[in-house]
Amino acid sequence: MDQMLLISILAAAVTSGTPILYAALGEILAERSGVLNLGLEGMMLVGAVSGFMAAVKTSNPWLGLMVAALAGGVLALIHAFLTINLRANQVVSGLALTIFGTGLSGFLGKPLIGIPAPQTFKPVTIPLLGKIPLLGPILFQQDYLVYLSYLLVPILWFYLYRTRPGLHLRAVGENPAAADAMGVGVFSLRYLYVAVGGMLAGIGGAYLSLAYAPTWLENMTAGRGWIAIALVIFSMWDPVRALLGSYLFGGVDALGFRIQAVGAMIPSFFLNMLPYIFTILVLILATREGSRRGAAGPGALGLPYDREER
Amino acid sequence: MKDEPNLVEMRDITKGFPGVLANDRVSFAARAGEIHALLGENGAGKSTLMSILTGLYRPDEGEIIVAGRRIELHSPRDAIRNGIGMVYQHFRLIPPFSVAENVILGLDAPRFLLNMPEIEKKVAALSESYGLRVDPKVKVWQLSVGEQQRVEIVKMLYRGARILILDEPTAVLTPQETRELFLTLRRMAGNGHAVIFITHKLHEVMEVADRITVLRGGRSVGTVEKKDTNPASLARMMVGREIPPAPSRSEGPRGEKILELQAVQAMSDKGLPALRGVSLTIRAGELLGIAGVSGNGQKELAEVVTGLRPVQAGRLYIKGKDLTNRSPKEIIEAGVSHVPEDRLGTGLIPNLGVLENVILKEYRRPPISRGPLLDRRAARERSEDLVRDFQVKVAYLDLPVKLLSGGNLQRLLLAREISAAPSLIVAVYPVRGLDIGATETVHNLLLQQKARGAAILLISEDLEEILHLSDRVAVMYEGEIQGVLPSSEARLEEIGLLMAGMKKEATTA
Ligand SMILES: Nc1ncnc2c1ncn2[C@@H]1O[C@H](COP(=O)(O)OP(=O)(O)OP(=O)(O)O)[C@@H](O)[C@H]1O
Ligand SMILES: [Mg+2]
Numbered sequence: 001m002d003q004m005l006l007i008s009i010l011a012a013a014v015t016s017g018t019p020i021l022y023a024a025l026g027e028i029l030a031e032r033s034g035v036l037n038l039g040l041e042g043m044m045l046v047g048a049v050s051g052f053m054a055a056v057k058t059s060n061p062w063l064g065l066m067v068a069a070l071a072g073g074v075l076a077l078i079h080a081f082l083t084i085n086l087r088a089n090q091v092v093s094g095l096a097l098t099i100f101g102t103g104l105s106g107f108l109g110k111p112l113i114g115i116p117a118p119q120t121f122k123p124v125t126i127p128l129l130g131k132i133p134l135l136g137p138i139l140f141q142q143d144y145l146v147y148l149s150y151l152l153v154p155i156l157w158f159y160l161y162r163t164r165p166g167l168h169l170r171a172v173g174e175n176p177a178a179a180d181a182m183g184v185g186v187f188s189l190r191y192l193y194v195a196v197g198g199m200l201a202g203i204g205g206a207y208l209s210l211a212y213a214p215t216w217l218e219n220m221t222a223g224r225g226w227i228a229i230a231l232v233i234f235s236m237w238d239p240v241r242a243l244l245g246s247y248l249f250g251g252v253d254a255l256g257f258r259i260q261a262v263g264a265m266i267p268s269f270f271l272n273m274l275p276y277i278f279t280i281l282v283l284i285l286a287t288r289e290g291s292r293r294g295a296a297g298p299g300a301l302g303l304p305y306d307r308e309e310r
Numbered sequence: 311m312k313d314e315p316n317l318v319e320m321r322d323i324t325k326g327f328p329g330v331l332a333n334d335r336v337s338f339a340a341r342a343g344e345i346h347a348l349l350g351e352n353g354a355g356k357s358t359l360m361s362i363l364t365g366l367y368r369p370d371e372g373e374i375i376v377a378g379r380r381i382e383l384h385s386p387r388d389a390i391r392n393g394i395g396m397v398y399q400h401f402r403l404i405p406p407f408s409v410a411e412n413v414i415l416g417l418d419a420p421r422f423l424l425n426m427p428e429i430e431k432k433v434a435a436l437s438e439s440y441g442l443r444v445d446p447k448v449k450v451w452q453l454s455v456g457e458q459q460r461v462e463i464v465k466m467l468y469r470g471a472r473i474l475i476l477d478e479p480t481a482v483l484t485p486q487e488t489r490e491l492f493l494t495l496r497r498m499a500g501n502g503h504a505v506i507f508i509t510h511k512l513h514e515v516m517e518v519a520d521r522i523t524v525l526r527g528g529r530s531v532g533t534v535e536k537k538d539t540n541p542a543s544l545a546r547m548m549v550g551r552e553i554p555p556a557p558s559r560s561e562g563p564r565g566e567k568i569l570e571l572q573a574v575q576a577m578s579d580k581g582l583p584a585l586r587g588v589s590l591t592i593r594a595g596e597l598l599g600i601a602g603v604s605g606n607g608q609k610e611l612a613e614v615v616t617g618l619r620p621v622q623a624g625r626l627y628i629k630g631k632d633l634t635n636r637s638p639k640e641i642i643e644a645g646v647s648h649v650p651e652d653r654l655g656t657g658l659i660p661n662l663g664v665l666e667n668v669i670l671k672e673y674r675r676p677p678i679s680r681g682p683l684l685d686r687r688a689a690r691e692r693s694e695d696l697v698r699d700f701q702v703k704v705a706y707l708d709l710p711v712k713l714l715s716g717g718n719l720q721r722l723l724l725a726r727e728i729s730a731a732p733s734l735i736v737a738v739y740p741v742r743g744l745d746i747g748a749t750e751t752v753h754n755l756l757l758q759q760k761a762r763g764a765a766i767l768l769i770s771e772d773l774e775e776i777l778h779l780s781d782r783v784a785v786m787y788e789g790e791i792q793g794v795l796p797s798s799e800a801r802l803e804e805i806g807l808l809m810a811g812m813k814k815e816a817t818t819a
Pocket of ligand 1: 351356713716717
């Protein structure tokens with residue numbers, strides 16, 4: 001394989017992995033606070049469609065992005081209300097959210113199908129860094145949202161492990177009763193991180209419709225929300241590992257795309273399947289390794305908290 | 311100290327849970343500089359009262375006054391702000407976090423960045439000043455129960471709590487650790503704190519408390535000065551009747567060998583050797599007590615005998631039959647009953663009702679099973695019989711067992727295990743956390759089973775309990791049996807030495 005092709009595949013891996021990375025980072029925050037949100041796919045779709053709609057109306061992709069984040073956040077708040085206040089089962093509520101989001105986005109997106117985005121996020125070469133051989137064209141000739149995700153990963157990592165609010169976030173997901181007894185606001189923190197998680201999922205969706213595709217197609221996430229949920233487990237709730245996992249998925253995705261473009265004799269359905277199969281395999285291997293080392297998710301993941309419950 | 315004003319006062323507190331009135335117009339007050347014991351049977355409402363004081367439960371009625379000011383507690387945060395701190399019966403620690411991280415949890419300072427080395431230094435300094443040895447860097451899951459308790463206390467002191475509440479702090483401690491805890495409590499009282507502590511052990515009350523408040527059935531019976539009372543009258547206040555003298559061990563005839571372990575080795579959960587060649591035998595009609603500081607292999611020993619933990623080497627015989635590494639089901643069928651340490655994890659299923667828990671072990675056999683179906687009527691009759699015979703207090707048979715009080719939980723578990731007429735009973739810390747009435751019931755049940763001809767393996771940290779009930783005492787240290795003594799000849803000091811790892815040879819040599 002010549003170098004140009006390799007570079008283009010790796011650059012495409014980053015682009016293709018970015019929406020998953022945003023969604024996974026959001027889910028990491030929610031799950032770290034103890035709330036499992038299986039509504040990722042739905043929130044991404046609604047983010048994609050609402051962001052696209054706003055960008056079409058205003059011709060400003062940044063405004064589109066904000067609307068997408070807001071839409072994702074609002075959907076997540078529904079999940080928060082159901083699971084935190086009403087103590088509904090988190091799995092059921094999350095699944096319902098995905099079904100709802102899928103339907104809603106299809107409905108809202110009907111008139112938008114086939115319209116090209118007026119303004120999209122386009123690659124911008126970073127001065128100096130973009131000139132580095134190999135790494136430059138792979139990492140630093142991307143769009144602003146990719147750069148934003150580069151910043152977000154270390155920031156989140158630092159926030160989780162080196163700051164007081166990060167400590168409180170982990171405490172709430174690990175043992176809410178202990179956190180509560182020490183005066184940490186379990187309910188408000190869970191609300192906060194579920195909402196922020198939804199906003200990041202919305203941004204992930206908008207990345208698809210405003211940068212990756214960039215257009216609106218019904219069901220355009222194509223299961224990326226579920227892959228992101230799987231990646232959260234694979235990453236053991238760690239932002240840096242989530243980045244690696246996302247690019248891995250993106251890499252296989254990009255590779256399949258190239259093979260298809262070259263016109264190999266492999267059915268396209270099979271190639272489209274590849275990244276999902278690959279992710280699941282890696283997931284199985286990684287979690288087996290993880291469980292052997294005794295690493296597990298947040299202790300109270302999926303459990304509602306009630307102060308007066310025995 | 312006599313004329314000290316009350317540092318904290320609770321007036322006419324009422325709190326109901328669905329189906330029970332846990333506190334019924336209870337009043338309680340504690341002064342700065344005193345150690346105030348809160349006594350009462352299981353379910354008397356002690357934990358509820360104190361949880362109200364820490365803002366965890368909202369009272370239905372009543373008021374709270376701290377340092378002369380009436381306060382409203384909406385959350386634990388408010389309580390902390392008013393200088394109230396509590397060490398809960400079930401610790402509230404985060405195991406994967408370090409000691410220092412647990413200590414600073416919920417505080418407003420540091421604002422944002424965590425400078426752990428600096429925080430660790432402060433935590434270490436504070437804990438040393440109270441004689442509470444803990445390493446701030448260690449993860450909490452690596453600590454023994456006693457050390458975890460110290461972390462809980464440091465947590466409160468770090469917040470500058472002036473009112474310290476400890477809910478049954480000694481239930482999980484060794485005698486040595488208990489003594490250290492009492493020194494710490496004294497020091498805290500000396501520094502002007504009000505220390506409130508809950509216990510079931512009267513001798514501890516007489517040893518450490520200045521004043522005592524007794525609760526019974528959700529009501530306050532009264533507050534007395536230690537010097538004006540004695541254990542017998544306290545017991546009367548708690549129970550509302552005379553406590554008969556403790557039953558004593560009787561020598562019955564010994565029968566065949568029921569349990570025999572030959573050089574058994576097993577691993578702990580962490581994959582380290584926990585049993586290093588344990589050999590022992592128990593005969594029918596004999597009660598063997600295992601003494602030792604917890605964490606020396608007792609838990610693993612009980613699990614090996616009940617088939618819950620694989621044996622790495624050595625053999626396990628029950629009534630002469632080799633049952634090494636057989637399933638728990640086969641071992642149950644061989645007539646082994648288990649009263650595990652963790653009643654709501656291993657012993658009972660918290661969210662299932664009384665009825666389902668009662669039939670857990672016999673649902674496969676008639677009359678409970680009819681072919682592939684359960685006979686609900688037979689199951690109900692069986693549960694009703696047991697609940698009546700063993701005096702378990704339950705509102706109705708479908709009540710989830712997690713809502714039962716500690717004493718009733720243990721009665722139910724024993725009822726199920728004993729009613730199968732087992733030939734071997736493995737009882738692990740069977741009276742931990744139980745009040746004197748319930749303790750007496752459990753001890754009586756065990757002795758009755760012994761008289762019936764069952765072999766009993768009793769694991770306990772309470773030396774007096776062991777000496778009182780056992781025919782022979784085996785002392786465990788680091789996965790080995792240090793020595794086995796007939797309890798009529800055993801002296802406390804000798805057992806203490808063995809528990810600390812001094813071999814028997816050393817004492818006889
Ligand atoms: N969260 C709860 N939900 C329902 N019932 C409860 C709850 N907490 C306590 N109760 C009930 O209230 C009563 C008092 O319980 P509490 O835990 O205060 O007793 P206690 O004196 O601390 O007993 P123990 O010595 O067993 O710890 C009991 O009948 C108990 O079953
Ligand atoms: Mg209690």
